[in-house]
Each structure stands twice: as structure tokens, then as C-alpha cells.
């Protein structure tokens with residue numbers, strides 16, 4: 091066999107194995123004709139209805155979808171109303187109503203749901219535009235309309251089909267040639283093509299839905315978008331390297347990853363392949379990250395702009411199912427069970443397609459370590475006293491870069507939970523419509539700068555931006571587990587060296603230790619921790635008792651000897667910011683004297699009560 095023939099045979103063999111086909115191949119080669127072709131199939135619906143007869147969680151999910159759809163009947167029509175520069179709330183409402191109502195119709199064949207879904211679909215197609223100046227709005231609206239068109243195609247008349255098609259072409263796909271031009275994006279509104287964060291995932295996903303739903307009628311446009319998205323999406327998918335962590339935090343993980351999983355499944359369902367995208371290194375491990383940033387108390391480790399609450403994520407379920415990783419599937423199932431009650435999630439219906447099935451056998455031996463280190467732009471370490479214990483201690487340490495999209499000045503900050511409550515918190519984002527929230531006022535806002543994070547601030551110094559604080563040591567043993575981050579570059583004018591160690595000791599308490607070497611004289615170091623607990627101070631102010639929901643935690647200064655704890659309001663400098671009425675700042679002030687070669691601050695945080703061992707204070711040792 092000649093070399094060329096051997097090569098050709100090899101390529102043909104690899105293609106047969108499903109190995110990533112090249113761009114030269116027609117992406118529409120295996121196109122599923124007709125509708126539905128996006129995410130759903132008649133078999134999947136039949137399976138869901140049948141499986142719900144024996145799985146109470148499936149039954150509860152289907153009931154929630156149907157109950158939500160009932161609430162949309164006769165509701166105020168979706169309107170073209172902007173908040174700030176965004177139509178986004180209306181785009182999201184369109185997904186919530188159209189996808190949920192369409193799924194309710196599939197499950198019940200009740201014509202009320204069909205009528206409402208069609209009404210909402212036709213309403214948004216009659217808008218004057220989908221607000222392309224903020225392209226996320228176009229992307230999410232495109233997804234809502236594509237799903238409605240595809241799932242309800244058989245029930246739409248010719249005039250309705252024409253109107254929907256025109257809207258998708260005029261308001262969304264008309265931007266595709268500008269976005270996916272060979273020279274790069276040719277219009278500033280479609281800059282997402284080159285972005286490496288959530289915009290890339292959402293906007294590619296939205297345009298892809300529109301292109302695929304019209305792929306029978308507009309095959310060349312579909313090819314343009316598919317090939318464009320295949321080149322663009324890897325930019326944001328590489329951000330999960332090497333361990334699956336998301337640079338923008340758990341809140342944006344949900345947003346970006348959901349659309350990424352949607353994009354992958356749009357391709358799989360319509361084209362019979364995702365071109366290998368779901369195997370992208372880092373991305374293929376991100377279910378572990380999503381598992382680990384969820385605390386036993388049901389809060390997330392919410393670094394960057396994002397709240398601490400979270401709902402069940404169909405994207406997490408899909409990734410866990412693909413990996414076949416039983417602990418993650420089980421967690422997805424628990425989350426779905428826990429959050430189904432009041433869920434208004436616009437992606438609720440996707441849970442029925444990507445469902446965490448009950449474990450059928452005990453054959454899997456998979457388990458997860460208590461302590462995990464995820465490297466990457468967000469370099470984070472997570473510790474817990476146990477898995478599957480709602481009272482467990484949970485400690486998260488944030489390191490890495492403070493310049494990733496949506497980042498706060500929070501390097502070195504930590505969160506702490508135990509006994510089902512959060513003791514050390516991150517306040518999360520403020521209002522995006524505050525002046526220059528994403529511009530030159532960002533670090534004036536209390537929730538975004540280091541003054542509100544659980545870290546040392548020297549004098550009134552802001553963290554350097556951008557700065558890198560790598561995790562330089564990580565250890566995990568049953569007795570002691572810790573991570574050390576080097577913060578020297580974060581406050582470069584304060585000390586020659588600054589390291590922080592966050593440790594869980596005896597799986598029953600937490601020690602936060604800071605060491606600053608050759609500190610600038612007369613610096614006042616403010617050690618801070620944000621809490622929403624009620625706080626009582628001991629007589630000598632060396633110890634605080636925090637109380638929340640009937641649980642206790644003590645905070646003790648081990649070093650420097652004689653340092654005292656104070657409690658101050660968490661009020662921001664301006665009235666336009668969130669006022670944080672329920673929160674307080676615990677503070678320890680340490681004055682560096684002219685002769686201080688090394689300043690060490692060691693704070694012990696111990697949950698109290700019958701379930702926790704009573705142990706003497708640990709010896710504080712230098713950070714190695």
C-alpha cells in the first residue's frame with residue numbers, strides 16, 4: 091500500500107470512529123431533515139412520559155413544567171422594554187414561556203399551552219428588533235424563537251412560519267456574515283466571536299439555534315454559522331483548562347456552560363455530531379468543578395459577579411451523564427429535588443431531556459476527594475470535612491488572577507460554611523446599571539473591591555489590578571489539609587512577601603494564617619471577614635461568638651497575641667450601592683512597628699456544639 095493510500099485509509103477509519111471530522115467535510119452531511127431537530131425528539135418525549143410513571147422525581151419535574159405553563163396563560167404579553175441598555179430580561183422571559191409552554195404541550199397535548207406558546211412566539215417576532223447593540227439579547231431571543239419554531243412546527247400555519255423565519259433572518263442571522271467573516275468580526279456588535287468568556291458561548295449558541303432550525307431552507311447560511319461557531323467556541327472552552335474551573339465564577343459558569351452544552355446538543359441533534367467539541371480538555375472535566383463549588387449548605391463559592399444561591403443545572407446533569415460519574419449524577423438529582431419547588435428557571439424544560447436517572451446498581455466505585463485544587467486563571471482550593479453531610483465544614487480559597495471577566499478584587503478571600511449555614515460570605519455583585527460598573531468606577535464599589543472581601547487590606551490600599559496570586563502549595567491529609575497562596579504581587583508596596591494559608595484541621599475547624607515579611611513601617615493591616623451572623627464579643631475582645639439559625643461558630647485571634655476583634659457595619663460609600671443591612675464586617679487591626687521583620691496573623695474559626703470535637707488551640711507554625 092502506498093503512503094497516500096495508507097493515509098487516506100487511516101482518515102476514513104478515523105472518521106468511521108467518530109474522530110473529529112475536518113472543516114473540509116460538509117457539516118450538513120448527516121443533517122436531520124424536518125422538525126423537530128433541535129434537542130428534542132418524539133422518542134425522548136415518549137420516554138420521559140413513560141419513565142415518569144416509575145420515577146417520582148420525573149413526575150414532579152413534569153408537573154412543575156405543566157404548572158409553570160399554566161401560569162403563563164393569559165399573562166401580560168412580552169414587551170420590547172429595555173432596562174439600561176438591555177432587552178435581556180424580555181429575551182429570557184421569552185425562553186421561559188415559549189420553551190416551558192411548548193414542553194407542557196408535548197407532555198399533555200393540551201391546546202391551551204400550544205395557543206400561549208404561539209402567542210408569545212408571534213409577539214416577539216413582531217418586535218422592531220431584538221436589540222443587537224447588546225448581542226446577548228439577540229442570542230437568547232434567537233434561542234427562544236428557534237425552539238418555538240422547531241418544537242411546534244407541525245402546529246404552525248404557512249403565514250406563521252413565514253413571519254418567524256423572517257424574524258430569525260432579519261433580527262438574528264443577518265449578523266452572521268458580519269460575525270463569521272474570514273477576516274474576523276466586521277461589526278462591533280458581534281465582537282463575541284473573539285471573546286474568551288460567557289458572551290462567546292451564549293452568542294454562538296443563539297446564532298447556531300437560528301441557523302440550524304432554518305438549515306433545510308437556508309443550507310449555506312447554516313454552513314457559515316456552523317463553521318464559524320466551530321472556530322469561535324473553542325476560545326471560551328479553553329478557559330476551562332486545565333482542571334475544569336471557570337474563570338468567571340459559579341454564576342457565570344451556569345450561564346456560559348448552559349449555552350455551551352446547548353450548542354453541543356444542537357449540533358448533536360441536528361447534525362449527528364458535535365465535531366469533538368464536548369471532549370475539549372478542561373471542559374470535559376468541568377462537572378467536577380461544578381460539584382465542588384456547591385457547598386454542603388447549598389451555597390456556591392461565589393467569587394466574581396454572582397449570587398451564592400443556585401438551582402439545578404441541566405448542563406451539569408448532561409456533563410455528569412456523559413462522564414458517567416455517579417456521585418455527580420447523584421448530586422444533580424439531589425439539586426433537582428431540592429430546587430424544583432419554586433423554580434422559574436427558563437431552562438427548566440431541559441431537565442426533562444437531560445435527566446439525572448436514579449442509580450440503578452452499586453457497581454460504580456467512583457468517589458471524590460474531600461479537598462480539591464482547580465488550577466487556571468481562577469486558581470481555587472476547596473475543602474470539606476465530608477461529602478454527603480449537610481452539616482459539614484466547607485472552605486473555599488480564591489486565588490489566581492483578579493483580571494478575568496467579572497472578577498472582583500478578591501484574591502486571597504475565602505468563604506466558610508458549617509452546620510448548614512454560611513459564616514464567611516462574599517456579598518456578590520452590585521447593580522450592573524451603576525455608573526461605569528464595568529468601567530473606571532468598578533473598584534470604587536464596595537462589593538467589588540477588597541474592602542468587602544475576606545482578606546487583609548493594608549491601610550486603605552486597593553489590590554493591584556491586574557495581579558496574580560498563585561496557589562503555591564496544596565496538601566490533603568485526613569488530619570490537615572491546606573492551600574497556600576502567594577499574595578506578594580497583590581499589595582506590592584506593602585511588604586516584600588505576603589503569603590496566606592487556609593487550612594482545615596482535624597476535619598473540625600479552620601485556621602487562616604497570614605505572614606507578611608519586611609513590611610513597610612507603620613502600615614495598619616486590616617484583617618477582614620464578612621458575615622451575616624449575630625456576633626457577641628468576649629470581654630477581652632480576643633474571641634467572638636457568631637450565631638445563626640441556632641448554630642455557633644467561634645472566631646479567635648491566636649496571633650498576634652493581644653490583638654482584638656471588632657465588628658463594624660458593612661455600609662458602602664454611596665447610597666446607590668446595595669446597603670448590606672444584614673451584614674457585618676469582623677475586623678482585626680494590626681499595626682506594624684518599625685522593627686517588624688515578620689508579621690503573622692492567625693485566626694481560628696471553630697464550629698461549636700455536640701457534633702464537633704472539643705480540641706485545644708493548635709500550635710501556629712510558620713508557613714513553609
Ligand SMILES: [Zn+2]
Pocket residue numbers: 392393394395498500516517518537538543
Ligand atoms: Zn466578591
